[in-house]
Amino acid sequence: MTNTPSLTDRIKAEAREAGFDAVGITRAEVGAREQARLDAFVEAGQYGEMAWMAETLERRRDPKTLWPEARSVVVCAMNYGPDHNPLDELTHTDRGVIAAYARNRDYHDLVKKRLKRVARWMHAELDCQVKVFVDTAPVMEKPLAASAGVGWQGKHSNLVSREHGSWLFLGEIFTTLDLAPDAAETDHCGSCRRCLDVCPTDAFPSPYTLDARRCISYLTIEHKGQIPREFRAAMGNRIYGCDDCIAVCPWNKFAETAREAAFVAREDLTLPLLSELAELDDAGFRARFSGSPIKRTGRDRFVRNVLIALGNSGSADALASVAALLDDGSPLVRGAAAWAYLRLGGEPGDRPARETDPEVLSEWSYPASS
Template structure:
């Protein structure tokens, strides 16, 4: 310690206090610290989840499982894991857009700037104090590295993983973005948070696609957020109706949590929801080509899905709208270059104007080279009573 005092460096509780003050000055709403060995049960739970195939097509989850299960495997030198939360609570009802059937509902987290960009800059600034004041090495992570942020956040006391597997905070409800800083600094750890869900099942019961096989278990293959954001292929037919008009993500299980009575509106301006992204007209979205899509959603998380997957989602919402006027948007996309789009155009048209399917199938079904699109035509024709 003599060397530290002579050099002006901080350590232990003093360094922790200085860091917390800096992090809060940068806008972080919660700051807690966990030991790198604080989640001993996580590896087995992760292996079981992967063995069930509940990660869907997210192969990177399996490929990084070993590094993901223990912070020390990812970085052997780590001595403390700092978990930071940034509140993105909405100012109004996050589910209000679900009642606008001719509009597409966007998840609250995507209604402004991409949180990765917002948080990473703040994390780097905060981590700089550990290097300057503590002489420590650091690594920062925002949902892009094999780090189990939610179990670590519970171990650090930020909140607990609810029955919907998402972190719940006594102060901010369901609305916390998480970032992590790994450091060689030996900082005092905080006490873990306990589970406070009790007998409540609201998050489980509201799920439109039954994505929770049991409390605290999520099957991503049935999760609307996974299907509309991560899933790159055709969305299974039996799940489409449950998607409703959700075109990017889903907030149902988060929004109904009783702990949201303590939630607060986001303070960070770049995370305050933009009204123009809460509910978007489906007809306008269906007409987006790739350049228009990129321009419309530049800087938001929506851009990363790409135009084809996004319009696939829009067509599912159109098919669920019950609005016959939107059938012309589906008709126009029957010849789209993307098979993802063509297939969902067939499905949407079959839902809104089944009597038109046979006429539109003429020639198109025979010329179609994509097997999934042909199968969509066959199902639509059979449902309408016409022979394939």
């Protein structure tokens, strides 16, 4: 072993100095149980349209396929805890709810910048090779974080920490150093199943198993087509992501509000008016969400989500905002507008006479309550 206790202490101190709230060290390997869970997830097709989950399966199962020389992984975490309970916002039906992690800057940029700072120090001071990864790479970061003692994977499959609850961004530094690993965190979920029971779309077939195809986060961010009808009403006013299973976790009682300014919610992304968001064209969308992770969904998918929320608002005042989009240039937007229009009491005969898109026309053929 090339490691001494003072060496790991130095690495962790440097990571905390860089702004990370939790740090742990593990070997560059993933356990058999976690590999089996990933295999089952892919085999069942629960990844939906995220084809890269299947395409990168082997690389995810074994970190050394990404970098054969890797011996250890330094897992770093940053707290993004909100200053409120996101569940309290679901009653504001005229306003949209954005997942807590997406209410300010894109965390990928900041986390990677901080990781690179630590990695450069390790390379210079410890004479080792390093590579950094955030969740855009095929890395099973939550199992690595659990084995590094940063937290454990809860029944909702997200990481849970006794110090930070479920509000953690993760990043990893792979290194050629052969470091002594920290003790893995044990599972402290016990008999609790709040995260499973709160899910509005029943996205958990069993504890520790997520079917992304039913998850509101997946549907509002990754899914490219019309939202399946069976999930639209359950979406409520959630327009980008969903925090329900995270927010309900009792371990959040120990969580603190994010201290990093880039993770403090912007005022204009906290319960924005749905009617205002519905008016966004492509240029307006790009301007409003510049630097935000929301920008990657594109205007059409985002407005689709806004229209579902408007349809769920039950407000006759929302009908004008919806009607204005019945003739939008995007079939995705027009289809969602048709559903929302009928749900709010609009008449089927009001559809634009020149509508020819089959998928949009199909939206007009369903009863308004569906």
